[in-house]
Amino acid sequence: GAGVSQSPRYKVAKRGQDVALRCDPISGHVSLFWYQQALGQGPEFLTYFQNEAQLDKSGLPSDRFFAERPEGSVSTLKIQRTQQEDSAVYLCASSSRGLATTQYFGPGTRLLVL
Amino acid sequence: DQQVKQNSPSLSVQEGRISILNCDYTNSMFDYFLWYKKYPAEGPTFLISISSIKDKNEDGRFTVFLNKSAKHLSLHIVPSQPGDSAVYFCAASGTGNQFYFGTGTSLTVIP
Numbered sequence: 001g002a003g004v005s006q007s008p009r010y011k012v013a014k015r016g017q018d019v020a021l022r023c024d025p026i027s028g029h030v031s032l033f034w035y036q037q038a039l040g041q042g043p044e045f046l047t048y049f050q051n052e053a054q055l056d057k058s059g060l061p062s063d064r065f066f067a068e069r070p071e072g073s074v075s076t077l078k079i080q081r082t083q084q085e086d087s088a089v090y091l092c093a094s095s096s097r098g099l100a101t102t103q104y105f106g107p108g109t110r111l112l113v114l
Numbered sequence: 115d116q117q118v119k120q121n122s123p124s125l126s127v128q129e130g131r132i133s134i135l136n137c138d139y140t141n142s143m144f145d146y147f148l149w150y151k152k153y154p155a156e157g158p159t160f161l162i163s164i165s166s167i168k169d170k171n172e173d174g175r176f177t178v179f180l181n182k183s184a185k186h187l188s189l190h191i192v193p194s195q196p197g198d199s200a201v202y203f204c205a206a207s208g209t210g211n212q213f214y215f216g217t218g219t220s221l222t223v224i225p
Binding site: 004006033040043044056093 | 118120148150155156157159163203212214215216218
Protein backbone atom coordinates (compact mmCIF):
# COMPACT_ATOMS: atom_id res chain seq x y z
CA GLY A 1 0.00 0.00 0.00
CA ALA A 2 0.97 3.64 -0.29
CA GLY A 3 3.23 5.17 2.28
CA VAL A 4 3.07 8.59 3.87
CA SER A 5 2.98 11.35 1.29
CA GLN A 6 3.69 15.04 1.75
CA SER A 7 3.17 18.06 -0.44
CA PRO A 8 4.67 20.22 -1.62
CA ARG A 9 8.11 18.61 -1.61
CA TYR A 10 9.79 22.00 -1.82
CA LYS A 11 8.51 25.41 -0.85
CA VAL A 12 10.21 28.78 -1.11
CA ALA A 13 8.54 31.57 0.81
CA LYS A 14 9.33 35.21 1.35
CA ARG A 15 9.70 36.26 4.96
CA GLY A 16 6.29 37.15 6.30
CA GLN A 17 4.31 34.86 4.02
CA ASP A 18 2.02 32.13 5.33
CA VAL A 19 2.62 28.54 4.22
CA ALA A 20 0.59 25.34 4.46
CA LEU A 21 2.18 21.91 4.36
CA ARG A 22 0.10 18.80 3.76
CA CYS A 23 0.51 15.26 5.01
CA ASP A 24 -1.39 12.17 3.85
CA PRO A 25 -0.72 9.37 6.35
CA ILE A 26 -0.87 5.67 5.68
CA SER A 27 -4.51 4.67 5.36
CA GLY A 28 -5.94 3.53 8.67
CA HIS A 29 -3.11 4.91 10.78
CA VAL A 30 -4.51 6.44 13.93
CA SER A 31 -1.54 8.52 14.97
CA LEU A 32 0.14 11.33 13.09
CA PHE A 33 3.25 13.26 14.03
CA TRP A 34 4.96 16.36 12.69
CA TYR A 35 8.71 16.92 13.04
CA GLN A 36 11.06 19.72 12.10
CA GLN A 37 14.53 18.80 10.92
CA ALA A 38 17.13 21.55 10.69
CA LEU A 39 20.25 21.07 8.60
CA GLY A 40 22.65 18.64 10.25
CA GLN A 41 20.22 17.79 13.04
CA GLY A 42 17.86 14.97 13.81
CA PRO A 43 14.09 15.38 13.55
CA GLU A 44 12.56 17.35 16.42
CA PHE A 45 9.02 16.70 17.57
CA LEU A 46 6.42 19.37 16.88
CA THR A 47 2.99 17.89 17.50
CA TYR A 48 0.98 14.66 17.69
CA PHE A 49 -2.57 13.71 16.70
CA GLN A 50 -4.58 10.66 17.60
CA ASN A 51 -7.36 10.59 15.05
CA GLU A 52 -8.59 14.19 14.91
CA ALA A 53 -7.51 15.09 18.43
CA GLN A 54 -4.30 17.02 18.87
CA LEU A 55 -2.98 15.41 22.03
CA ASP A 56 0.41 17.07 22.24
CA LYS A 57 1.58 20.32 20.72
CA SER A 58 4.40 20.99 23.12
CA GLY A 59 7.02 21.04 20.38
CA LEU A 60 5.50 23.83 18.31
CA PRO A 61 8.11 26.61 18.51
CA SER A 62 5.72 29.55 18.53
CA ASP A 63 2.10 30.52 18.10
CA ARG A 64 2.83 31.09 14.43
CA PHE A 65 2.75 27.31 14.02
CA PHE A 66 -0.63 25.62 13.82
CA ALA A 67 -1.57 22.05 12.88
CA GLU A 68 -4.89 20.42 12.23
CA ARG A 69 -6.33 17.05 11.27
CA PRO A 70 -10.06 17.74 11.08
CA GLU A 71 -11.24 14.36 9.82
CA GLY A 72 -8.61 12.20 11.40
CA SER A 73 -6.70 11.48 8.19
CA VAL A 74 -5.00 14.28 6.22
CA SER A 75 -3.16 16.85 8.30
CA THR A 76 -2.00 20.37 7.53
CA LEU A 77 0.82 22.23 9.25
CA LYS A 78 0.45 25.96 8.83
CA ILE A 79 3.15 28.49 9.54
CA GLN A 80 2.09 32.11 9.66
CA ARG A 81 4.38 35.08 8.99
CA THR A 82 7.32 32.83 8.17
CA GLN A 83 10.77 33.75 9.44
CA GLN A 84 14.17 32.71 8.16
CA GLU A 85 14.67 30.45 11.16
CA ASP A 86 11.65 28.41 10.02
CA SER A 87 13.73 27.10 7.10
CA ALA A 88 13.96 23.35 7.62
CA VAL A 89 12.61 20.04 6.40
CA TYR A 90 9.19 19.30 7.87
CA LEU A 91 8.57 15.60 8.26
CA CYS A 92 5.27 13.89 8.84
CA ALA A 93 5.02 10.38 10.28
CA SER A 94 2.13 8.07 11.04
CA SER A 95 1.71 4.95 13.10
CA SER A 96 -1.01 2.39 13.55
CA ARG A 97 -1.30 2.96 17.27
CA GLY A 98 -0.25 5.65 19.67
CA LEU A 99 2.64 5.47 22.02
CA ALA A 100 5.85 3.60 21.50
CA THR A 101 5.04 2.14 18.12
CA THR A 102 7.00 2.39 14.93
CA GLN A 103 6.47 5.62 13.02
CA TYR A 104 6.59 5.65 9.23
CA PHE A 105 7.87 8.85 7.70
CA GLY A 106 7.00 10.74 4.58
CA PRO A 107 9.65 12.28 2.32
CA GLY A 108 9.34 15.68 3.96
CA THR A 109 8.74 19.21 2.75
CA ARG A 110 11.84 21.33 2.43
CA LEU A 111 10.92 24.91 3.35
CA LEU A 112 13.23 27.78 2.50
CA VAL A 113 12.31 31.22 3.80
CA LEU A 114 14.12 34.08 2.09
CA ASP B 115 19.30 19.78 25.73
CA GLN B 116 20.07 16.72 23.63
CA GLN B 117 18.60 13.63 25.27
CA VAL B 118 19.80 11.29 22.53
CA LYS B 119 23.33 11.66 21.24
CA GLN B 120 25.20 10.20 18.33
CA ASN B 121 28.74 11.37 18.83
CA SER B 122 30.15 10.13 15.55
CA PRO B 123 28.93 12.25 12.66
CA SER B 124 30.43 9.89 10.10
CA LEU B 125 31.80 6.38 9.69
CA SER B 126 33.53 4.61 6.78
CA VAL B 127 33.67 0.84 6.53
CA GLN B 128 34.93 -1.57 3.92
CA GLU B 129 32.33 -3.70 2.16
CA GLY B 130 31.88 -7.05 3.92
CA ARG B 131 33.12 -5.76 7.28
CA ILE B 132 31.02 -4.92 10.33
CA SER B 133 29.57 -1.44 10.80
CA ILE B 134 28.95 -0.38 14.41
CA LEU B 135 26.90 2.75 15.02
CA ASN B 136 26.58 4.05 18.55
CA CYS B 137 23.99 6.04 20.41
CA ASP B 138 23.82 7.32 24.00
CA TYR B 139 20.85 8.66 25.90
CA THR B 140 20.41 10.52 29.15
CA ASN B 141 16.80 9.89 30.16
CA SER B 142 16.43 6.71 32.23
CA MET B 143 12.68 6.75 31.52
CA PHE B 144 13.21 5.88 27.86
CA ASP B 145 11.95 2.36 27.23
CA TYR B 146 11.67 2.01 23.46
CA PHE B 147 14.42 2.59 20.95
CA LEU B 148 14.54 2.60 17.19
CA TRP B 149 17.01 2.98 14.37
CA TYR B 150 16.09 4.77 11.18
CA LYS B 151 17.99 4.95 7.92
CA LYS B 152 17.77 7.99 5.69
CA TYR B 153 18.79 8.47 2.08
CA PRO B 154 19.14 12.01 0.65
CA ALA B 155 15.83 13.70 -0.25
CA GLU B 156 13.83 10.92 1.41
CA GLY B 157 12.22 10.58 4.81
CA PRO B 158 13.72 8.30 7.46
CA THR B 159 12.92 4.62 6.97
CA PHE B 160 12.37 2.35 9.96
CA LEU B 161 15.11 -0.23 10.35
CA ILE B 162 14.89 -2.01 13.70
CA SER B 163 13.62 -1.43 17.22
CA ILE B 164 14.16 -2.72 20.73
CA SER B 165 12.24 -2.36 23.95
CA SER B 166 13.90 -1.98 27.30
CA ILE B 167 12.91 -5.49 28.39
CA LYS B 168 15.40 -6.89 25.91
CA ASP B 169 19.11 -6.35 25.44
CA LYS B 170 19.36 -7.58 21.87
CA ASN B 171 17.19 -7.71 18.78
CA GLU B 172 18.27 -9.17 15.49
CA ASP B 173 16.81 -8.85 12.00
CA GLY B 174 18.90 -10.31 9.21
CA ARG B 175 22.14 -8.37 8.89
CA PHE B 176 21.02 -5.83 11.52
CA THR B 177 21.35 -6.27 15.27
CA VAL B 178 20.60 -3.70 17.93
CA PHE B 179 22.14 -4.00 21.38
CA LEU B 180 20.85 -2.15 24.42
CA ASN B 181 22.88 -1.55 27.57
CA LYS B 182 20.47 0.06 30.00
CA SER B 183 22.97 0.57 32.80
CA ALA B 184 25.24 2.50 30.44
CA LYS B 185 22.31 4.16 28.65
CA HIS B 186 23.85 3.07 25.40
CA LEU B 187 22.64 1.32 22.29
CA SER B 188 24.40 0.26 19.18
CA LEU B 189 23.49 -0.95 15.72
CA HIS B 190 25.61 -3.63 14.11
CA ILE B 191 25.44 -4.25 10.39
CA VAL B 192 27.23 -7.34 9.17
CA PRO B 193 28.27 -7.81 6.47
CA SER B 194 28.12 -4.18 5.36
CA GLN B 195 27.04 -3.52 1.79
CA PRO B 196 27.42 -0.39 -0.39
CA GLY B 197 23.63 0.02 -0.34
CA ASP B 198 23.84 0.50 3.41
CA SER B 199 25.49 3.89 2.83
CA ALA B 200 23.06 6.40 4.36
CA VAL B 201 22.52 8.51 7.46
CA TYR B 202 21.42 6.48 10.48
CA PHE B 203 19.37 8.04 13.27
CA CYS B 204 18.65 6.49 16.63
CA ALA B 205 15.48 7.51 18.42
CA ALA B 206 14.07 6.91 21.88
CA SER B 207 10.75 7.33 23.62
CA GLY B 208 9.41 6.98 27.12
CA THR B 209 6.03 7.58 28.66
CA GLY B 210 5.20 10.56 26.49
CA ASN B 211 4.29 10.85 22.85
CA GLN B 212 7.58 12.17 21.67
CA PHE B 213 10.38 10.35 19.98
CA TYR B 214 13.73 11.98 20.59
CA PHE B 215 16.20 11.65 17.75
CA GLY B 216 19.97 11.82 17.66
CA THR B 217 21.78 13.98 15.14
CA GLY B 218 22.63 11.06 12.88
CA THR B 219 25.71 9.19 11.71
CA SER B 220 26.58 9.16 8.03
CA LEU B 221 27.75 5.67 7.07
CA THR B 222 29.80 5.12 3.94
CA VAL B 223 30.45 1.54 2.85
CA ILE B 224 33.39 1.40 0.50
CA PRO B 225 33.18 -1.23 -2.26
